[in-house]
Each structure stands twice: as structure tokens, then as C-alpha cells.
Amino acid sequence: MDLKEIMSVSGHTGLFQLISQGRSGLIVESLVDKKRTNIPPTAKVSAMSDISVFTTGEDVPLHVVLQTIKEKSNGGPAIDPKSVKEEEVKKYFEEILPTYDKERVYFSDIKKIISWYNLLQKNAMLDFEVKAEEESEKKEEEAGGDAKKQPLKPAAAKPLAKPVQHISSKAAGSAGKINAPRKAQ
Numbered sequence: 262m263d264l265k266e267i268m269s270v271s272g273h274t275g276l277f278q279l280i281s282q283g284r285s286g287l288i289v290e291s292l293v294d295k296k297r298t299n300i301p302p303t304a305k306v307s308a309m310s311d312i313s314v315f316t317t318g319e320d321v322p323l324h325v326v327l328q329t330i331k332e333k334s335n336g337g338p339a340i341d342p343k344s345v346k347e348e349e350v351k352k353y354f355e356e357i358l359p360t361y362d363k364e365r366v367y368f369s370d371i372k373k374i375i376s377w378y379n380l381l382q383k384n385a386m387l388d389f390e391v392k393a394e395e396e397s398e399k400k401e402e403e404a405g406g407d408a409k410k411q412p413l414k415p416a417a418a419k420p421l422a423k424p425v426q427h428i429s430s431k432a433a434g435s436a437g438k439i440n441a442p443r444k445a446q
Contacts, residue, residue: 264310264324264389267292267381271305276380292384314374315362323374324389329357330378331387338379342372350375 266279268289277289277300286301300306313320330339333356342350347368354361354371381387 265308267309267386269307269309269312269377270300271307276309276377292380292386309377314358314370315365316358316360317362318360321358321361326358326374327378327381327387328389330375331382333357334382336382336387338382339375341379342375 268277268279270277270289273291275291275293277291277298279287280290280297281288283299286299286304287306288297289300290297309323312323314323314326333339340350340353350371351368354375378387
């Protein structure tokens with residue numbers, strides 16, 4: 262499964278799977294109740310592949326954190342963050358990601374990540390596909406390739422497109438007043 266298809270929508274609980282994209286927004290299916298809904302283009306949507314967790318070093322992608330939870334829980338559900346105390350949830354998360362930044366990762370974020378894991382585990386959606394780009398980068402690093410270190414060649418100069426022509430006020434009628442160039446005062 263590709264994590265780009267799983268998303269979180271601000272203002273809605275749970276996770277959603279992308280079904281289709283249309284002119285009026287995204288058509289998604291809730292992983293909680295399997296109902297389909299239209300998400301308008303103005304809604305704040307975050308694909309799971311774009312989310313990472315702050316650490317004291319480099320940020321860790323969410324799929325790595327979810328895989329670590331899966332390994333710790335042997336593929337079963339994780340603890341329920343709503344039924345245990347805050348300290349226990351923080352201790353559990355610290356076992357999963359000991360270097361998480363305690364100042365920037367709030368308890369609500371930890372609860373959300375564990376809840377997302379439990380939801381994905383319940384729907385048997387924990388087998389993530391790593392991006393093809395990431396796989397090729399790892400292979401290059403293992404082979405000792407320095408493709409990224411080589412300087413880029415400058416692109417050939419492209420001819421400019423035709424200049425935009427403004428509508429004169431005589432030809433445009435009343436609309437020309439809006440589009441006509443301003444005179445210097």
C-alpha cells in the first residue's frame with residue numbers, strides 16, 4: 262500500500278483512503294466506518310507519506326515509526342492511548358522512538374500516532390511501499406554511487422514565449438479600463 266493514498270483531514274477524526282480526485286475536491290473513504298465523503302479543496306489534508314516525527318537528530322518519517330510499533334507489538338494492536346495514563350503512553354512511545362523531541366512532540370501527537378497505527382492494523386494496512394526514489398537512493402548509497410554529488414549541467418536556454426499583449430481601452434470597451442496600462446503621474 263502506498264502511504265500517499267492514506268490521509269488525515271483536519272476537522273475529521275480517523276484516517277481516510279483516497280478513492281478519487283475530482284473538480285469539487287477529494288473523494289475519500291473513512292477507515293473507521295467505511296463511509297465515502299467529499300473533502301473540499303480548501304480543507305487541510307495531510308498524506309501519511311508527508312508526515313514525520315521531530316527527533317533530537319533528523320526527523321523520522323511516519324512510516325518508520327509505524328513499522329517500529331508493528332515490530333514492538335508483533336503485528337498486533339498497540340496500547341490504547343485513551344485507556345491508559347499519559348505517563349504510560351509517553352513511556353511506550355519513548356521505547357519506540359527514544360530520540361523523539363519531547364518539547365516539539367506533544368502528547369496529543371503521540372496519541373494520534375498510536376491511534377493511527379491501531380486503525381491501520383485493524384484494517385490490515387501496515388504493509389507500506391517505500392517510494393521508488395528512496396529505494397534507488399539507498400541502492401546508490403550502498404553501491405557507493407556519487408550521483409547526487411556531481412554538479413548539474415546548466416540547462417539549454419529556452420526561447421521566450423510571445424509577450425503578453427494588453428487589451429487597449431478602445432478595443433476592450435468598458436473592460437479596457439481595468440486592463441489598460443496606467444499612465445505615470
